[in-house]
Amino acid sequence: MVEKAADATARATPTSVAHRVRGLSDRAIAWLFIAPTITLLLAINIFPLIWAIYLSFTNYRANRPNAPVQNVGLSNYERVLTDPDIWQAMQATAHFVFWTILLQTVIGFTLAYLIDRKFRGHAFWTTLILIPMMLSPAVVGNFWRFLYEPQIGLFAYAVSLVTGIPTADIQMLGNVSLAPWAIIIVDTWMWTPYVMLICLAGLRSIPDYIYEAAEVDRASAWRQFWSITVPMALPFIMLAVLFRGIENFKMFDMVTLLTGGGPGSITEVASITLKRAAFESWATGRASAFAIVLFVAVFGLANIYVKALNKVKQR
Amino acid sequence: MQKTLKALLGLASASTMSLALPTIAKADQLTLCWAAWDPANALVELSKDFTAKTGTEMKFEFVPWTSYADRFLNELNSHGKLCDLIIGDSQWIGGSAENGHYVKLNDFFDKEGIKMDDFVPATVVGYSEWPKNTPNYWALPAMGDVVGWTYRKDWFERPELQKEFKEKYGRELAAPKTYDELKQIAEFFQKRQIDGKTVYGASIYTERGSEGITMGVTNVLYNWGFQYDNPDKPYEMDGFVNSPDAVKGLEFYKALYDCCTPPGSSNVYMVESADAFKSGQVAMQMNFAFTWPGLHKDEKVGGDRIGFFPNPAEKKHFAQLGGQGISVVSYSDKKDAALQYIKWFAQPDVQAKWWQLGGYSCLKSVVNAPDFASSQPYAQAFLDSMAIVKDFWAEPSYAILLQDMQKRVHNYVVAGNGTAQEALDGLVKDWTEVFKDDGKI
Numbered sequence: 080m081v082e083k084a085a086d087a088t089a090r091a092t093p094t095s096v097a098h099r100v101r102g103l104s105d106r107a108i109a110w111l112f113i114a115p116t117i118t119l120l121l122a123i124n125i126f127p128l129i130w131a132i133y134l135s136f137t138n139y140r141a142n143r144p145n146a147p148v149q150n151v152g153l154s155n156y157e158r159v160l161t162d163p164d165i166w167q168a169m170q171a172t173a174h175f176v177f178w179t180i181l182l183q184t185v186i187g188f189t190l191a192y193l194i195d196r197k198f199r200g201h202a203f204w205t206t207l208i209l210i211p212m213m214l215s216p217a218v219v220g221n222f223w224r225f226l227y228e229p230q231i232g233l234f235a236y237a238v239s240l241v242t243g244i245p246t247a248d249i250q251m252l253g254n255v256s257l258a259p260w261a262i263i264i265v266d267t268w269m270w271t272p273y274v275m276l277i278c279l280a281g282l283r284s285i286p287d288y289i290y291e292a293a294e295v296d297r298a299s300a301w302r303q304f305w306s307i308t309v310p311m312a313l314p315f316i317m318l319a320v321l322f323r324g325i326e327n328f329k330m331f332d333m334v335t336l337l338t339g340g341g342p343g344s345i346t347e348v349a350s351i352t353l354k355r356a357a358f359e360s361w362a363t364g365r366a367s368a369f370a371i372v373l374f375v376a377v378f379g380l381a382n383i384y385v386k387a388l389n390k391v392k393q394r
Numbered sequence: 395m396q397k398t399l400k401a402l403l404g405l406a407s408a409s410t411m412s413l414a415l416p417t418i419a420k421a422d423q424l425t426l427c428w429a430a431w432d433p434a435n436a437l438v439e440l441s442k443d444f445t446a447k448t449g450t451e452m453k454f455e456f457v458p459w460t461s462y463a464d465r466f467l468n469e470l471n472s473h474g475k476l477c478d479l480i481i482g483d484s485q486w487i488g489g490s491a492e493n494g495h496y497v498k499l500n501d502f503f504d505k506e507g508i509k510m511d512d513f514v515p516a517t518v519v520g521y522s523e524w525p526k527n528t529p530n531y532w533a534l535p536a537m538g539d540v541v542g543w544t545y546r547k548d549w550f551e552r553p554e555l556q557k558e559f560k561e562k563y564g565r566e567l568a569a570p571k572t573y574d575e576l577k578q579i580a581e582f583f584q585k586r587q588i589d590g591k592t593v594y595g596a597s598i599y600t601e602r603g604s605e606g607i608t609m610g611v612t613n614v615l616y617n618w619g620f621q622y623d624n625p626d627k628p629y630e631m632d633g634f635v636n637s638p639d640a641v642k643g644l645e646f647y648k649a650l651y652d653c654c655t656p657p658g659s660s661n662v663y664m665v666e667s668a669d670a671f672k673s674g675q676v677a678m679q680m681n682f683a684f685t686w687p688g689l690h691k692d693e694k695v696g697g698d699r700i701g702f703f704p705n706p707a708e709k710k711h712f713a714q715l716g717g718q719g720i721s722v723v724s725y726s727d728k729k730d731a732a733l734q735y736i737k738w739f740a741q742p743d744v745q746a747k748w749w750q751l752g753g754y755s756c757l758k759s760v761v762n763a764p765d766f767a768s769s770q771p772y773a774q775a776f777l778d779s780m781a782i783v784k785d786f787w788a789e790p791s792y793a794i795l796l797q798d799m800q801k802r803v804h805n806y807v808v809a810g811n812g813t814a815q816e817a818l819d820g821l822v823k824d825w826t827e828v829f830k831d832d833g834k835i
Binding site for chain 2: 082142143144145165190227228229231233246247248250252253255335336339340341342344345355358359360362376
């Protein structure tokens with residue numbers, strides 16, 4: 080693969096430039112150009128991965144650099160896979176990822192479908208809808224914390240107005256049943272515009288003549304939606320799901336700001352557990368094993384998903 | 395040729411100068427790392443005297459409490475040279491001593507005539523010694539701190555409330571001496587209308603992310619007889635951490651959380667607790683003593699409106715120790731200059747000024763001075779509190795022990811999962827595993 084890239088670069092190098100460097104072949108020059116990037120990639124991507132795999136088989140602790148490092152075989156993996164806390168974190172992550180993706184896809188596609196229709200002020204509404212995704216997650220986390228505040232928060236006030244429940248009883252972040260949903264609501268509010276943008280690109284890529292042909296065939300609007308719009312926008316929707324899935328699998332900042340993983344450990348997603356194991360407990364070996372398990376899971380799922388995406392695109 | 399030689403010499407001189415200049419400038423500068431809070435501002439003010447006296451500029455790296463441990467433990471573990479001096483939390487002492495992060499100060503203290511006997515004993519054990527109760531010093535006690543309580547004196551003094559309280563409970567409405575009294579007062583104020591505003595009983599620590607709920611829970615549990623381990627057999631925890639009394643203490647903490655805290659109190663630590671008090675939401679507030687000077691100065695709730703009291707008793711009488719010692723980082727290139735700062739800081743007149751500026755001195759000559767108790771309205775409560783302190787584990791694995799307790803107690807107190815007995819049994823199991831991993835059991 081690298082060789083092919085090198086050949087391509089060599090071919091792309093202008094002859095005049097190649098001749099200027101005496102004594103070096105085109106291929107050598109190409110390698111010279113590629114080498115820094117490859118070195119950088121090896122240093123910041125491949126080496127840490129290999130190092131983490133190595134550490135996952137040891138009892139290494141980063142806060143005790145002088146302690147002897149022992150090979151512990153598969154015991155870190157065994158501990159990770161049998162630890163009920165880690166399984167709880169995985170469940171919290173799965174719950175979060177599933178519901179955020181479902182809601183963002185449904186709402187995002189609906190918004191894209193509505194925005195795609197030309198109407199007065201549609202550019203203004205598009206911009207307005209996009210604002211949340213332009214904000215920093217730290218800012219979003221902080222201000223939603225205030226919005227959820229039972230005594231002064233607008234969210235509690237609005238819910239109270241509709242339901243008649245006293246605001247003091249609407250404890251979105253302190254209630255075990257509500258806290259996971261509080262985070263899902265914030266993530267959906269922030270990232271639905273992103274899904275909408277991708278869906279909008281998909282909708283706008285559908286040529287008008289297909290709809291015109293359907294009109295000629297007297298296909299109803301409902302039929303056009305299910306037979307033209309959805310199938311043709313599906314690769315884009317799937318791409319949005321992939322991006323959001325990967326992003327939300329590693330969600331950390333917003334959850335930390337909103338609940339810190341609580342109440343109890345109900346919103347402690349995998350990335351928080353991993354961070355605590357690695358940088359608070361300093362169980363570097365065990366944290367590396369957990370990171371590798373997560374990597375394999377995400378990599379495996381993403382691979383299956385990309386294959387499905389390619390199949391849909393080929394249809 | 396001569397021209398080339400001259401040019402090369404000139405270039406070499408310029409390079410040498412440019413490299414040397416920053417080094418000269420940096421030799422006169424020390425970096426001190428600490429948490430970003432009110433006492434840190436007082437230390438900046440105090441350190442101006444050090445600069446005036448020695449010519450050494452002081453640079454400060456202050457990090458908010460929520461990331462204080464993460465940031466500086468990372469720095470120490472990576473052998474970073476950012477901090478020449480560090481005011482590290484009391485629980486870091488074991489790990490920092492055993493992992494070589496701090497310079498051992500015994501020889502320096504001997505040479506400079508700094509005696510640990512001159513400092514409040516609890517602060518020496520808590521902030522300086524490792525192993526505990528041995529004369530091995532890794533820090534100079536810098537900032538005494540302890541969990542105590544503030545209350546709305548102006549509300550407590552209202553005749554109509556005093557009358558109602560006396561009729562209901564048969565005693566005066568005054569700062570509580572026991573936790574049962576505290577809960578009664580909290581219940582009395584919960585959801586009461588005062589000046590047209592709904593107020594609540596008490597604000598207590600419930601924070602999940604760092605150390606908040608552990609500091610609050612231990613502060614209460616000690617008074618029910620909770621012990622970390624068997625005094626005669628270290629690391630034997632079964633029957634001590636989860637003793638019937640400790641279980642009752644934890645049940646009390648949950649009951650206090652359920653009955654008497656303001657809505658939305660599921661993630662409260664120092665800042666949130668102080669905010670609840672400052673905004674006039676609560677009648678009482680659990681918080682570290684460092685917050686007291688700021689609260690006393692507050693226009694709305696300070697002055698005559700605020701009162702201070704040490705942690706109430708129950709079967710025993712203890713309070714959770716806070717505070718820190720100042721250490722020299724062993725990876726610093728300016729250890730000698732850093733030691734000179736510690737020498738300066740240990741002087742009685744500097745310590746007296748430290749107290750005046752808002753820091754809590756640990757020097758006996760300051761806190762035992764005849765006018766100390768009357769020097770500030772909170773001074774007596776601080777003295778009383780410092781006399782009953784007890785600290786969390788200071789083992790090298792303290793962070794894991796802390797995380798385990800955060801998880802177990804938050805899960806019971808705030809999330810309402812399981813029973814107090816199950817929470818503490820689980821804690822014994824977690825802690826046993828940690829000490830087994832450490833080879834201590």
